Amino acid sequence: MAVTINVDECTRCDDCIPVCPTKSISVKKGNLVVNADTCTECEDHDSPKCMAVCPSGSITYA
Ligand code: SF4
Numbered sequence: 001m002a003v004t005i006n007v008d009e010c011t012r013c014d015d016c017i018p019v020c021p022t023k024s025i026s027v028k029k030g031n032l033v034v035n036a037d038t039c040t041e042c043e044d045h046d047s048p049k050c051m052a053v054c055p056s057g058s059i060t061y062a
């Protein structure tokens with residue numbers, strides 16, 4: 001389970017990187033990517049932290 005970042009809509013504000021509790025979001029070749037092996041979809045939280053802070057709506061459930 002993991003969320004997906006639409007790189008065409010992402011503005012590279014990088015706000016989602018520090019809020020991820022599992023450090024699953026990183027920059028690879030200039031684009032934000034989610035590590036599907038470690039992303040828990042924030043199952044222990046009320047809602048995915050990264051989706052809550054993303055200003056461009058680029059993060060969706062895979
Ligand atoms: S859903 Fe949660 S665990 Fe997954 S990338 Fe977003 S903040 Fe990190």
Ligand code: SF4
Pocket residue numbers: 005009010011012013014015016017032050053054055056057058059
């Ligand atoms: S918060 Fe949204 S727009 Fe900002 S870097 Fe993350 S995915 Fe891209």
